[in-house]
Amino acid sequence: MKVKVMFIAPYAAMVPLVEECKADLAELDISLEVGNLQDGVEIAKRAEAEGYHVIISRGGTAKMIRHAVSLPVVDVHITGYDILRILTLAKDFSEKKALVGFTNITLGAQSIADVLDYPVDVYSIQQADDVKELLPKLKEDGYGLILGDVITVEEANRHGMEGVLLQSGREAIYSSFSKAEQQYVYHRSNLDRIELLTQRLKGYQENLLILNQKGHVVHEVWSSFEGVPISVEALEDLKEKLQLHGSVSEFIPTLRGKEVEVFGYMANVDRSSYMVFTFSLNINSFNHLSGVEVKMVNQKPKVIHKSDAMNRALKVIDQSFYQHQLYVLNGDPGSGKSLFAEYIHYKSQVSDLLVVVDFNQCKVEDLKRILSSNVKTIYCQNVDDHPSENKLELMKSFLYRIMDQQVRVIFSSKPAWLYELVFDHERLVEVHVPSLREREEDLKELVTMFMTEFNQSFGSLPIRIKDEAVKVLANQDWPYNVRELKSFIKTLVLSEKGYVIEAHKVKSMLSEKKSQEARMPMLEGTLDEIESRVIEAVLEEENFNQSKTAKRLGINRSTLWRKLNK
Numbered sequence: 001m002k003v004k005v006m007f008i009a010p011y012a013a014m015v016p017l018v019e020e021c022k023a024d025l026a027e028l029d030i031s032l033e034v035g036n037l038q039d040g041v042e043i044a045k046r047a048e049a050e051g052y053h054v055i056i057s058r059g060g061t062a063k064m065i066r067h068a069v070s071l072p073v074v075d076v077h078i079t080g081y082d083i084l085r086i087l088t089l090a091k092d093f094s095e096k097k098a099l100v101g102f103t104n105i106t107l108g109a110q111s112i113a114d115v116l117d118y119p120v121d122v123y124s125i126q127q128a129d130d131v132k133e134l135l136p137k138l139k140e141d142g143y144g145l146i147l148g149d150v151i152t153v154e155e156a157n158r159h160g161m162e163g164v165l166l167q168s169g170r171e172a173i174y175s176s177f178s179k180a181e182q183q184y185v186y187h188r189s190n191l192d193r194i195e196l197l198t199q200r201l202k203g204y205q206e207n208l209l210i211l212n213q214k215g216h217v218v219h220e221v222w223s224s225f226e227g228v229p230i231s232v233e234a235l236e237d238l239k240e241k242l243q244l245h246g247s248v249s250e251f252i253p254t255l256r257g258k259e260v261e262v263f264g265y266m267a268n269v270d271r272s273s274y275m276v277f278t279f280s281l282n283i284n285s286f287n288h289l290s291g292v293e294v295k296m297v298n299q300k301p302k303v304i305h306k307s308d309a310m311n312r313a314l315k316v317i318d319q320s321f322y323q324h325q326l327y328v329l330n331g332d333p334g335s336g337k338s339l340f341a342e343y344i345h346y347k348s349q350v351s352d353l354l355v356v357v358d359f360n361q362c363k364v365e366d367l368k369r370i371l372s373s374n375v376k377t378i379y380c381q382n383v384d385d386h387p388s389e390n391k392l393e394l395m396k397s398f399l400y401r402i403m404d405q406q407v408r409v410i411f412s413s414k415p416a417w418l419y420e421l422v423f424d425h426e427r428l429v430e431v432h433v434p435s436l437r438e439r440e441e442d443l444k445e446l447v448t449m450f451m452t453e454f455n456q457s458f459g460s461l462p463i464r465i466k467d468e469a470v471k472v473l474a475n476q477d478w479p480y481n482v483r484e485l486k487s488f489i490k491t492l493v494l495s496e497k498g499y500v501i502e503a504h505k506v507k508s509m510l511s512e513k514k515s516q517e518a519r520m521p522m523l524e525g526t527l528d529e530i531e532s533r534v535i536e537a538v539l540e541e542e543n544f545n546q547s548k549t550a551k552r553l554g555i556n557r558s559t560l561w562r563k564l565n566k
């Protein structure tokens with residue numbers, strides 16, 4: 001793709017030179033227009049909207065354009081050659097001569113005039129407006145010829161003096177084009193980096209608004225909303241508080257009547273201050289509530305489904321998915337119900353988080369907050385037949401409402417009250433999550449997947465299991481299903497020094513498992529080993545139910561998960 005350059009010449013005499021240079025620069029797509037100061041700014045704004053990549057202009061016009069657009073703006077410099085040319089041109093004029101300009105021009109001009117003994121006085125100005133004061137004085141002092149930029153020349157003419165424009169030559173114009181190309185490459189790579197970061201922030205569920213001190217938007221990323229989700233007044237109020245206190249954190253109702261958590265802080269970059277606001281659906285803040293776990297499911301859950309039983313279960317979900325929002329997962333402990341919940345959530349293709357609620361442990365007021373949030377999938381575990389009246393009422397009114405919203409509620413078992421509650425039973429999809437004994441065909445792949453996982457995380461050696469070894473596993477009873485199998489495979493691979501698991505190794509580890517279960521030498525080994533033995537014992541007593549185990553041990557589910565995966 002060619003770099004699209006808009007050249008805004010502040011004076012018409014520049015046009016032929018630019019046209020000439022343009023002919024030699026086929027690698028750039030150059031447009032040329034004439035416009036000084038505000039006119040130049042208008043052209044630049046239009047060029048930005050039309051998708052130009054870089055703007056070239058000169059002096060005061062370039063400066064004004066820089067403030068008005070976010071494209072790179074290259075300034076055509078005035079070179080020593082340009083000064084030499086204008087001084088040579090003016091040399092033979094008989095009037096008293098003055099060159100007026102900013103110091104970047106006047107310092108060089110003074111040296112040239114001194115060295116070559118040109119009869120010209122040099123006057124420096126600090127800002128553009130100084131010209132208005134200086135020129136009448138020069139007129140009074142008898143100057144007749146004024147050399148300078150567009151404004152200076154116009155001002156000189158107004159006061160009846162001759163004005164000669166300090167023009168940029170070919171060298172300066174060529175060099176501005178090569179700078180434009182470089183600037184574009186640099187600007188492009190920065191834009192790509194920002195885009196990459198923006199995409200990553202979206203992956204982290206970020207909703208971000210960055211404003212400058214004037215309150216103008218500098219950058220924004222929206223992953224859960226389409227734009228600023230709160231009212232203009234609420235945002236103004238937050239800005240005021242932020243300026244006053246340096247940071248702000250509040251729950252604010254969104255324009256759609258939900259609640260959003262806004263956190264704001266000041267960021268200082270290169271002497272400029274910015275106001276940074278992050279907006280999170282309050283789902284993010286649910287993680288610290290007891291009995292609640294918030295999960296990000298950004299990869300398709302790996303559900304092994306070689307067996308007919310598993311395929312049947314997945315088919316029930318796939319076929320009901322677009323018409324149904326209420327699911328019950330019936331299955332033995334550790335059979336993969338949570339994994340199914342993740343699968344259902346992932347299928348919805350919403351970027352929101354999956355909220356897992358331990359119905360028993362979760363407080364009424366927390367449940368109320370969750371149900372009134374923007375949550376898209378709720379997985380309710382440990383829902384008993386007799387919840388408190390308040391919880392039941394909350395759930396009832398929520399379930400009546402879900403029909404018209406894209407919300408999915410999944411239960412890990414079917415409490416009696418749910419059946420009574422759901423007036424139209426066709427709305428409820430029941431999925432039988434098969435136990436391990438119903439899905440023998442999946443066994444080898446499951447074991448291989450776990451072996452790979454442990455090889456990746458712990459560096460365990462085995463990478464293959466013999467078919468006879470799988471048969472031994474298949475003949476074993478696994479009351480706690482895939483979870484129990486996974487835990488056994490972990491012990492197995494960590495104790496194996498070869499690359500292949502043989503049947504005799506599985507047999508000996510299984511008998512060790514049995515005798516260990518009978519003995520349970522609780523207090524042997526290091527603290528870590530004792531801790532993991534205690535956790536595993538409680539886990540087993542609780543039928544491998546992680547929520548109940550966590551509750552009994554007084555830790556939350558994610559801590560338990562971490563400890564189990566140590």
Ligand SMILES: Nc1ncnc2c1ncn2[C@@H]1O[C@H](COP(=O)(O)OP(=O)(O)OP(=O)(O)O)[C@@H](O)[C@H]1O
Pocket residue numbers: 302303304305310331332333334335336337338339340381412446482483486544545546547
């Ligand atoms: N079909 C499958 N493919 C891959 N992994 C599986 C499959 N089924 C279960 N697992 C794995 O087995 C373990 C236990 O599964 P999960 O936690 O989903 O069981 P659960 O039925 O929800 O347990 P609980 O009864 O405690 O609620 C997890 O590590 C899960 O990833």
